Amino acid sequence: MQLFGLIAVGLCLISGLKNGDYGKFELAQLVIGSFVFYVGNYLKGRSLG
Secondary structure (H helix, E strand, O other): OHHHHHHHHHHHHHHHHHHOOOOHHHHHHHHHHHHHHHHHHHHHHHHHO
C-alpha cells in the first residue's frame, strides 16, 4: 500500500511539473495517494506491535 501511494504521489508531481499546472485529476491523485500511503504506514505499524 505504501509503495502504491508513493507511486501515485510521484506521478502526480511529475505530471504537474511537465504541464506546469495541477488539474483536478492530479489533485485527486495526490490526495488519494497520500491517504493510501499513510493508511499503509498505519497498518504496518499496527501489525508490528
